[in-house]
Amino acid sequence: MSILVTPQTKILVQGITGDFGGRHAKLSLDYGTRVVAGVTPGKGGQFFEHAGHKVPIFNSVADAARETGATVSAIFVPPPFAGDAILEGVAAGLELAVAITEGIPVKDMIRVKRAMQGSRTRLVGPNCPGVVTPGTGEGSKGGCRIGIAPGYIHKKGRVGVVSRSGTLTYEAVFQLTSKDIGQSTCVGIGGDPVNGTSHLDVIKLFNDDPETVGIIMIGEIGGSAEVEAARWIKEHCKKPVAGFIAGSTAPAGRRMGHAGAVIGGAEDTAAAKIAVFQECGIEVAVTPSDMADALIRAAAQAGVKLS
Amino acid sequence: MNIHEFQAKALFERYGVPVPKGAAATTPEEFITALTRLPDGPTMVKSQIHAGGRGKGTFTDGFKGGVKFSPTKAEAKDLALKMLGNTLVTAQTGPAGRKVQTIYFTAASDIKKEYYLAILLDRATSRPVIVASTEGGVEIETVAHDAPEKIHKVHVDPAYGLADFQVRELVFKLGFNPVEAKNAAKLIRNLWTMYWETDAAMIEVNPLITTPTDEVLALDAKVSFDDNALYRHPTITALRDLNEEDPKEIEASKHSLSYIALDGNIACLVNGAGLAMSTMDIIKHYGGNPANFLDVGGGASKDQVVAAFKIILGDPNVKGIFVNIFGGIMDCNVIASGIVEAVKEVGLKLPLVVRLEGNNVAAGKATLAASGLALVSGDTMADAAQKIVKLVV
Numbered sequence: 001m002s003i004l005v006t007p008q009t010k011i012l013v014q015g016i017t018g019d020f021g022g023r024h025a026k027l028s029l030d031y032g033t034r035v036v037a038g039v040t041p042g043k044g045g046q047f048f049e050h051a052g053h054k055v056p057i058f059n060s061v062a063d064a065a066r067e068t069g070a071t072v073s074a075i076f077v078p079p080p081f082a083g084d085a086i087l088e089g090v091a092a093g094l095e096l097a098v099a100i101t102e103g104i105p106v107k108d109m110i111r112v113k114r115a116m117q118g119s120r121t122r123l124v125g126p127n128c129p130g131v132v133t134p135g136t137g138e139g140s141k142g143g144c145r146i147g148i149a150p151g152y153i154h155k156k157g158r159v160g161v162v163s164r165s166g167t168l169t170y171e172a173v174f175q176l177t178s179k180d181i182g183q184s185t186c187v188g189i190g191g192d193p194v195n196g197t198s199h200l201d202v203i204k205l206f207n208d209d210p211e212t213v214g215i216i217m218i219g220e221i222g223g224s225a226e227v228e229a230a231r232w233i234k235e236h237c238k239k240p241v242a243g244f245i246a247g248s249t250a251p252a253g254r255r256m257g258h259a260g261a262v263i264g265g266a267e268d269t270a271a272a273k274i275a276v277f278q279e280c281g282i283e284v285a286v287t288p289s290d291m292a293d294a295l296i297r298a299a300a301q302a303g304v305k306l307s
Numbered sequence: 308m309n310i311h312e313f314q315a316k317a318l319f320e321r322y323g324v325p326v327p328k329g330a331a332a333t334t335p336e337e338f339i340t341a342l343t344r345l346p347d348g349p350t351m352v353k354s355q356i357h358a359g360g361r362g363k364g365t366f367t368d369g370f371k372g373g374v375k376f377s378p379t380k381a382e383a384k385d386l387a388l389k390m391l392g393n394t395l396v397t398a399q400t401g402p403a404g405r406k407v408q409t410i411y412f413t414a415a416s417d418i419k420k421e422y423y424l425a426i427l428l429d430r431a432t433s434r435p436v437i438v439a440s441t442e443g444g445v446e447i448e449t450v451a452h453d454a455p456e457k458i459h460k461v462h463v464d465p466a467y468g469l470a471d472f473q474v475r476e477l478v479f480k481l482g483f484n485p486v487e488a489k490n491a492a493k494l495i496r497n498l499w500t501m502y503w504e505t506d507a508a509m510i511e512v513n514p515l516i517t518t519p520t521d522e523v524l525a526l527d528a529k530v531s532f533d534d535n536a537l538y539r540h541p542t543i544t545a546l547r548d549l550n551e552e553d554p555k556e557i558e559a560s561k562h563s564l565s566y567i568a569l570d571g572n573i574a575c576l577v578n579g580a581g582l583a584m585s586t587m588d589i590i591k592h593y594g595g596n597p598a599n600f601l602d603v604g605g606g607a608s609k610d611q612v613v614a615a616f617k618i619i620l621g622d623p624n625v626k627g628i629f630v631n632i633f634g635g636i637m638d639c640n641v642i643a644s645g646i647v648e649a650v651k652e653v654g655l656k657l658p659l660v661v662r663l664e665g666n667n668v669a670a671g672k673a674t675l676a677a678s679g680l681a682l683v684s685g686d687t688m689a690d691a692a693q694k695i696v697k698l699v700v
Binding site (some may be wrong): 012027028060079080103104105106107108109111113114115148149150153164165166167168169170171174191193218220221222223224225229237244246248249250251260270286287288289290 | 328428430433435464465466492503506507533535536538539556567569577578579581582584586587588589590591592597600633635636658664665666687688689690692
């Protein structure tokens with residue numbers, strides 16, 4: 001198994017006729033992902049065509065889900081309309097909405113998250129690279145790729161990766177694949193201050209997933225989500241975990257690009273988070289080049305075979 | 308986006324949050340007209356820069372205090388002349404300090420007691436939180452650490468908004484007398500409305516004060532806004548003061564680059580914020596010092612790379628450059644060609660280490676090798692970081 005999505009999962013893309021959404025819908029189709037519908041209000045009845053695929057476009061998420069059986073949405077809608085797009089997926093009863101959009105106002109996300117309370121839909125993101133469950137084909141083709149991650153760097157296997165940052169996730173995945181260690185599912189939860197799924201939510205899913213035998217958790221300065229996850233891992237996680245925190249050298253009080261990383265509390269510096277990781281038995285990667293090796297060390301200690 | 312105290316207080320007044328009477332001025336001539344708008348008597352003279360710790364700051368010419376009390380308006384003008392155009396260094400400005408270009412005069416208030424009040428996002432609950440304390444006028448971090456029971460928090464449900472009972476609870480906890488309580492409740496409600504309507508990221512009032520006549524006033528105001536929401540607030544966007552921003556950061560934002568200047572000598576050019584942060588970390592890990600944070604985004608087009616190199620080279624401290632690109636979707640060969648063209652265009656003379664990984668990387672490395680440029684190739688982040696540190700130190 002994997003978490004969140006499998007190669008059989010049917011995906012719809014909100015914003016499929018935009019440049020960004022269209023480009024990545026094509027890459028997902030090339031990867032072998034079952035992109036079964038697109039949603040662009042006003043373009044219902046048209047088709048999104050690529051390399052022999054003919055994906056129907058609908059006016060609403062509800063129509064797309066009902067007609068195609070799609071259960072998961074990839075959201076590429078521009079920031080002013082992205083909050084609304086997420087709620088449309090929630091109203092349609094989707095299992096999972098993955099919001100790739102970067103730059104959604106915080107207030108919109110505060111309201112969206114409140115409105116989602118009690119709904120059956122899980123949100124991953126926003127401002128995230130998405131979710132990949134690698135397939136068994138060449139370059140991990142045949143898997144489920146939702147979002148913007150490069151598919152070919154993956155390899156089907158047994159390590160779960162969860163991260164706030166895009167390129168840093170790719171770095172970890174690439175290191176694993178280079179060492180012939182495959183991944184069960186890789187989840188980019190996004191760097192925004194208000195997001196749908198936390199490190200801890202994903203760690204719990206990996207802990208319960210029989211296919212996942214080891215976990216890499218990548219975090220950043222700001223907030224306390226990694227600390228919360230680390231404390232839970234110490235008490236409950238049965239699997240070896242390696243961790244990395246970016247931002248040791250970040251100056252206090254500055255926002256680092258879209259990373260949503262503002263230093264403010266007692267446990268949100270890199271040093272504080274790393275200390276909590278160590279205290280909770282997480283093998284800390286000393287540099288970003290050390291992420292896969294850190295997991296190999298943790299697995300060796302626990303007597304777990306990663307591949 | 309940050310704004311100045313005088314701008315924040317103008318917004319406070321618009322939302323019905325009482326502040327001491329004040330007037331801002333940017334030239335000695337304006338000082339006179341500004342001061343005529345204030346009542347006679349004790350006056351505060353406040354340097355306007357985007358950094359905290361102004362009162363305890365020192366100007367580069369040795370003059371102490373960026374916020375001063377003056378018993379008369381005449382003396383206020385003299386103090387303002389010493390501050391205007393002078394560079395103020397505070398705990399938050401860094402050693403370079405900030406040039407004071409605006410002075411804000413306010414009528415000095417009689418203070419009965421100082422409080423603390425702020426509204427910001429609580430990331431742990433994804434809800435706005437109002438933070439208040441009876442310990443105002445001091446560093447709130449110290450209070451939070453030494454006497455956490457004196458920090459009161461009210462989380463606001465975004466579906467309902469701030470409830471009256473929550474405001475009542477808060478003012479009772481702060482121990483106001485009945486008249487103060489009524490004034491404070493109104494102030495807190497109005498401040499909340501401002502926070503919510505303007506997409507503020509943070510509003511901090513330290514101190515909030517009571518006066519002998521039971522008024523409640525915001526004596527200071529620190530306000531910042533969510534950059535992502537500025538598109539729907541043109542009047543707030545107009546408050547942006549480019550004088551307070553690093554010219555290199557402004558130039559970077561024109562090219563959709565995210566750049567933050569630091570004080571080291573190894574410049575970084577990276578795609579992705581997380582990778583950019585950890586590139587700085589790995590330079591430090593191997594004994595070097597990063598000169599900047601620079602995220603060229605996922606695309607890393609040639610034009611962006613050229614602009615990035617120019618910005619980096621505008622920093623006289625830079626002694627070497629570390630380019631770290633993980634080309635996921637992007638073809639590494641396209642990125643490599645961009646780097647080669649950029650280096651040729653800017654005529655680089657400093658050591659350059661390039662670590663390229665990802666899609667079509669072999670072709671990318673070949674392009675770099677065939678370019679004839681004196682650049683060093685790194686295989687992993689660790690390898691490249693060690694190489695640039697060695698070349699610079």
